[in-house]
Amino acid sequence: MKHFEANFDGLVGPTHNYAGLSFGNVASLSNAAAVSNPKAAAKQGLQKAKALADMGMVQGMLAPQERPDLHTLRRIGFTGSDAEVLNKAAKQAPALLRACCSASSMWTANAATVSPSADCADGKLHFTPANLVDKLHRSIEPVTTGNILAATFNNEKHFSHHQHLPEHASFGDEGAANHTRLCNEYGNKGLELFVYGQEATNPAAPKPSKYPARQTLEASQAIARLHKLDDDNTVYISQNPDVIDQGVFHNDVIAVGNQNVLFYHQQAFLNTQHKLDEIKRKFGSSELHFIEVPTDKVGIQDAVKSYLFNTQIITLPSGEMAIIAPTNCQENEAVHAYLQEVVTLGTPIKQVHYFDVKQSMQNGGGPACLRLRVAMNDTEVAAVNQHTLMNDVLFSELNNWVDKHYRDRLSVDDLADPQVLIESRTALDELTQLMQLGSVYQFQK
Numbered sequence: 001m002k003h004f005e006a007n008f009d010g011l012v013g014p015t016h017n018y019a020g021l022s023f024g025n026v027a028s029l030s031n032a033a034a035v036s037n038p039k040a041a042a043k044q045g046l047q048k049a050k051a052l053a054d055m056g057m058v059q060g061m062l063a064p065q066e067r068p069d070l071h072t073l074r075r076i077g078f079t080g081s082d083a084e085v086l087n088k089a090a091k092q093a094p095a096l097l098r099a100c101c102s103a104s105s106m107w108t109a110n111a112a113t114v115s116p117s118a119d120c121a122d123g124k125l126h127f128t129p130a131n132l133v134d135k136l137h138r139s140i141e142p143v144t145t146g147n148i149l150a151a152t153f154n155n156e157k158h159f160s161h162h163q164h165l166p167e168h169a170s171f172g173d174e175g176a177a178n179h180t181r182l183c184n185e186y187g188n189k190g191l192e193l194f195v196y197g198q199e200a201t202n203p204a205a206p207k208p209s210k211y212p213a214r215q216t217l218e219a220s221q222a223i224a225r226l227h228k229l230d231d232d233n234t235v236y237i238s239q240n241p242d243v244i245d246q247g248v249f250h251n252d253v254i255a256v257g258n259q260n261v262l263f264y265h266q267q268a269f270l271n272t273q274h275k276l277d278e279i280k281r282k283f284g285s286s287e288l289h290f291i292e293v294p295t296d297k298v299g300i301q302d303a304v305k306s307y308l309f310n311t312q313i314i315t316l317p318s319g320e321m322a323i324i325a326p327t328n329c330q331e332n333e334a335v336h337a338y339l340q341e342v343v344t345l346g347t348p349i350k351q352v353h354y355f356d357v358k359q360s361m362q363n364g365g366g367p368a369c370l371r372l373r374v375a376m377n378d379t380e381v382a383a384v385n386q387h388t389l390m391n392d393v394l395f396s397e398l399n400n401w402v403d404k405h406y407r408d409r410l411s412v413d414d415l416a417d418p419q420v421l422i423e424s425r426t427a428l429d430e431l432t433q434l435m436q437l438g439s440v441y442q443f444q445k
């Protein structure tokens with residue numbers, strides 16, 4: 001049996017815009033009210049996904065969400081025709097309208113936590129959509145995320161889909177952005193690392209003081225129970241609250257792992273040595289590479305600006321590892337120098353590839369935010385909805401679809417335009433046919 005780590009990238013939705021919705025995410029706030037280019041954003045994402053497929057990786061796409069979210073606007077009391085609902089929301093509660101228009105589901109690292117079948121006691125691959133309760137615009141994602149995941153991984157024999165955790169701050173869950181899996185081979189039992197920013201039931205535990213900690217220990221523990229993980233193969237690590245206060249709103253902004261490599265900043269965690277010892281002990285006898293980037297080589301501000309750690313580390317079919325980095329890393333002197341050095345350190349990482357994902361970066365989403373990792377064997381890959389897997393045909397169909405439906409300019413003032421809603425629904429309706437997803441959206445029910 002063959003094993004792979006597939007990446008499922010979020011297709012950028014037609015309403016991609018800069019609304020400054022994410023307090024604690026420096027890029028989102030600093031680009032608030034800038035004019036976006038949804039067409040370019042979607043194409044940048046497709047280019048990256050296709051390039052990985054061309055490198056021999058298993059690559060899938062996850063459909064975007066329905067935005068503007070009329071269902072939520074009606075749920076909070078706006079009435080009338082669709083155009084009237086948009087108009088009233090724009091006049092009476094513009095901030096709520098903006099929250100209902102974000103294309104934030106593109107960052108599929110926040111779609112769910114995924115545990116491969118080798119780690120789970122029942123031998124199934126488990127998915128739990130993230131509840132994303134810390135941000136209003138993201139808290140409206142999980143139900144549709146669950147529909148899209150179920151339509152993509154649509155085989156009950158192999159895939160187990162859970163409901164998102166209770167919608168309360170105690171269970172703040174940001175999905176795979178705060179979760180990494182180490183293993184020697186993708187098909188063997190791995191070690192799942194859960195990184196949290198605060199303990200909801202222990203007010204004395206460290207937590208940030210300026211920006212929110214989006215993930216709680218309690219949420220991580222709940223996921224581990226739901227996914228039937230073994231305690232001996234699970235490690236809980238506290239994120240360093242000081243770096244959250246400097247803009248590290250998810251752990252994947254400061255650390256990333258792949259197979260037997262953990263790549264992280266010196267200041268990423270609390271009790272680092274103690275946690276590395278636990279990882280070593282639980283990982284067993286196989287070789288393990290801890291690549292720690294010291295502050296004197298790359299400071300926190302450079303890491304946050306460039307997204308050095310929001311890179312993907314992938315294992316190519318040759319067995320070599322490659323870093324998939326945003327071009328922003330080339331533009332930062334310290335980070336670029338570090339990436340030139342990292343391939344010479346004698347670790348499995350031998351290549352670095354750069355991609356322009358600037359439209360997403362301006363909202364705080366790098367290459368690793370744009371993808372959900374799903375380690376699978378070949379039987380499981382065959383059980384996935386094949387119309388979601390990237391190849392020459394899907395790439396050209398999706399590019400044509402974007403050309404046909406997407407604007408190349410969108411400002412927050414455009415969001416109340418009923419024409420944007422019509423364009424978005426028309427596009428998504430066509431997409432569900434193209435990817436054979438069935439009726440995953442509220443407007444299709």
Ligand SMILES: N=C(N)NCCC[C@H](NC(=O)CCC(=O)O)C(=O)O
Nearest residue numbers: 019020021022025028109177250369
């Ligand atoms: N690190 C990972 N895995 N994901 C990045 C998510 C970025 C996203 N930005 C936004 O939601 C900004 C939307 C706006 O401001 O319009 C967020 O903060 O949740």
